[in-house]
Amino acid sequence: MIKKNIKKSHVPFRLNILFLCVFLLFSALVLRLGVIQIVQGEDFERLTEQTENVTAKSSAPRGKMFDRYGRVLVDNEPTFTLTYIRTQNTKSKERLEVARKLATFIDVDTDKVTERDLKDYWILTKPEKAKAKLSDKEWSELKPKAAYQLQIDRIKEDDLKEISDDAEEMKVAAIKRQMDTGYALSSQSIKKGLTREEIAKVSEHLDILPGVDIQADAERVYPYGNTLETMFGNLGQIPEEQIDKYKMRGYDHNDLVGVSYLEKEYEELLKGQKAKKKYITDKSGKPMGEPIVTPGKRGNDLVLTVDIDLQKKLDSILANQLRDARARGNPHADRAYAIAMDPMTGDILAFGGTKYDSSENEYIEYSYGTLSEAYEMGSAVKGASVLTGYETGVIGHGTVLYDTPILIPQTEPKASYTKMFSINDLTALERSSNVYMFRIAMMIAGYDYQPNTRGIPWNRNAYDTIRYNFNQFGLGKKTGIDMPIETAGINGGYDVLGKLMDLMIGQFDTYTPLQMAQYVSTIANGGKRLQPHFLKEVHEPSNVNGLSNILVEQFDTNVLNTLQMSNSDIDRVRNGLWRVTNGSRGTAEDEFIGADYSHAGKTGTAQVKDDRYNLSFVGFAPYDNPEIAISVIVPNMNDDGNHVNQRIGRQLLDAYFDLKDKPKPSSPAESDADEDAN
Incomplete structure (x- = not known):
């Protein structure tokens, strides 16, 4: 008997279970969506608007x-x-209401309220009167912005007196002005320096x-x-x-x-x-x-970097010496500057300026002039002049030149303060010979000097040569100090041969007191121009x-450039500066007698008018291992022999070494007590 294959008509049991699970999950999803949409829909709609x-x-x-x-x-x-x-949705009238409440709790200054502020406030607080400033036709035809501006224009002084004559209204206007100054959700200061009473009153009413x-x-x-x-x-x-x-x-x-x-x-x-x-x-x-x-x-x-004790000493020195100079018959001397810096690091140790305020008859702090004002500095630059002579090869160590007046056609005789005759480079620095520097300038220019001889050619590029070398010390360049502004001084440009000679003695281009401190620091430390900071x-x-x-x-100490000059050349000039403050004929020897530290420096006198002189001084100490370099300038002196520049320099160096090993007071009160004790 043949058996026939009979197909099963039912779905396997496990597949039915799967269908049931899918059905249940789908039903749960539909139910959840329904709950979200129907029951929680409003809540989620509100959240989407946040x-x-x-x-x-x-x-x-x-x-x-x-x-x-x-x-x-x-x-x-x-x-x-x-x-x-x-x-973002706070209305102007709501701010006005808060301002009125605040005006009962605090006092405010009303000086900053402008006329425009008052007009805006008048329109807000006098709506009917403000509306009457325009006709019905104007209201219907003008756009809101134009209508408002026309209202502003038509407000009269008498209208504003309704507010300005009322002290309480002015307080509200001042507070409202401050509240309107900021923008949405920015914290705007209404009043700084609240009194305890004001804090208590406002705190009690913060809820309103x-x-x-x-x-x-x-x-x-x-x-x-x-x-x-x-x-x-x-x-x-x-x-x-x-x-x-x-x-x-x-x-x-x-x-x-x-x-x-x-x-x-x-x-x-x-x-x-x-x-x-x-x-x-x-x-x-x-x-x-x-x-x-x-x-x-x-x-x-x-x-x-500053030492506040040294700074206070410097301020006192400048004020006292400027006061003394004016008492000695120098009415045009109205300011004095001095800087102390570490020549090995560029640290500014003290940075002072004093100015005489004639309107108040007092001496005021004017330190920013040390980097913003420039002057002809005179012979204080001669260290750079001699090194420029070495670098260009026109002189060497021990070169002897003849110091007598220089006679150039159509130019006043150019001379030193006295005839020095045959002198070498060190003596030229010690005694501050102008003629020695004039001759260096003429040789750099290729000028074969013969007294009163016309038509001798000279090379105007000598201006560039001298300025390039001066720039290596920072003279004529910004120092790089960490300040948002400073001046580089004034470059006098190109002129006659006589002005080139003046450039070599610091009486043509101008430099700042800070540049002079950087310049002498470069010589003091052996040739590194450091950024002062x-x-x-x-x-x-x-x-x-x-x-x-x-x-x-x-x-970190920042070396801006290193001199191209040899160490022996720099040491030679350093020795010349030592002779200025120590040599028997040094121009600053008298002022530095008796100092218990070794020192070197250079004086400067620049004649800027027939009877006006800029007196300068640069120096450093100790000589063998410099810790401090200084520059001093007192412009517009009537007396070129006053020596106020040298006295400031000596007193500043004395103050540094006096303070060096003393305990450092921790507060202004302790510092003042120490000064009183001294």
């Missing part, structure tokens, strides 16, 4: 500045600031002052008064033309930044990290819930008094 990209920031204290021995020069004084943060807060803040203070105050620099609003640049670096429109000198130069190091409040807002911009707060951080602390170290901010041990950055 945004998390709005962050409010508040200021953070800047870093402090210390002197080289860790004494605070620029500090932060704790204060409290009233701030306001407006949301939406957007208002009280924040801990800090203001710059200077424990040593106005000492070096101008070099520290100032804070101010971001300049309008630089707003975009600062915004790209994370700044807000209303931030205070360094706008001059060290505050500006080291803005990125000094600025703090702001505290941040991250808001979740709805579609209309209204914050929802509590913000996420990120704490701020104070800026880094700077250790400067104020920054020594950068430290992490400390939560206690004093510096933290965490070093962020350290300034």
Whole structure:
């Protein structure tokens, strides 16, 4: 019997189980979608309208500045600031209401309220009167912006008196002005330096002052008064033309930044990290819930190269010597400058300027003139002149030249202060011979000098040759100091042969006191032109008094260029400068008698008018192992024999060595006590 194959008509059991699972999962998915869409739909729709990209920031204290021995020069004084943060949908009338309430709790300065501010405030607070400024036809025909401007134009002085004559209204207008200055969700300062009473009143009513807060803040203070105050620099609003640049670096429109000198130069190091409040807002911009707060951080602390004790001594020396010079019959002498720097590192040890303020009859701090004002420095540059003679090959060690007046056609006789006759290079430096330098200049120019002989050719490229060599010392070039501005002095250009000769004795081009300090440092250290600098170290901010041990950055000595001159040439000139302060006929020998340290230097007298002289001095000590190099300039003296330049130089060097091994006071009070004891 043949068996037939019979097909099974039912689905295998395991496949049925699979179908059932798929069915159950699909049902659960449908159910879940239904719950999301029907039950939770409104909640999720609201969530989709939220945004998390709005962050409010508040200021953070800047870093402090210390002197080289860790004494605070620029500090932060704790204060409290009233701030306001407006949301994107806050109306002007709502801000006005808050301003009116605040005006009952705080006092504010109204001086910054402008006429335009008052007009805007008048329109807001006098809506009916403001509407009446335009006719119905004008309201219907003009666009809102044009209509508003026409209202502004038609507001009269008598209208504004309704506000300006009311002290309380002016307070409200001033507060409202500050509230409107910022933009949405930016922290805007309403008043800095709240009193305790104001803090208490505002704190009690914060629940009715939406957007208002009280924040801990800090203001710059200077424990040593106005000492070096101008070099520290100032804070101010971001300049309008630089707003975009600062915004790209994370700044807000209303931030205070360094706008001059060290505050500006080291803005990125000094600025703090702001505290941040991250808001979740709805579609209309209204914050929802509590913000996420990120704490701020104070800026880094700077250790400067200056010794504040030496700086105070320098300020006193300059003021006293300038006062004495004026008392001796020099009414045009209204300023004096001096700089002390470490010739081996470029550290600025002291940096002083004093100016006589005739309107107040007092002597004021004027240190920035040391890098912004340039003068004819006179014979103080002759170290560079002799080295230029060596380098160009027109003189050598011991070359003898004849010092008698130089007679060039159509030029006044050019002479030294006395006839020195046959002298060599060292004597020329010791006695400060002009004629020796004149002859070097003429030889560089290829001028075969014969008294009163016309028509002798000379090479005008000698100007370039001399300036190139002077530039190697920093004379006529910016020093590279870590400041946002400095001048390079004035290049007198190209002129007659007589002016070329003047260039060699420092009476044609002009140089800054800082350039002169860099120049003498280059000779003192054996030929390296170093970048002068104020920054020594950068430290992490400390939560206690004093510096933290965490070093962020350290300034390394920066050699800008090395002289092409040989070591023997530089040593020869160094010896010549030693003779200036030590030789029997040295021009500064009298002022340096009795010093208990070895020294060298060069005096300078530049006649700038018939009866006016710039008196300068450069020097360094100790002679064999220099620790300090100085430059001094007192312009516009009537008496070229006053020696005020030399006295300042001697007293500054004395002060350095007197202070060198003494304990360093830790505060201004201790420093003042030490001075009183002395």
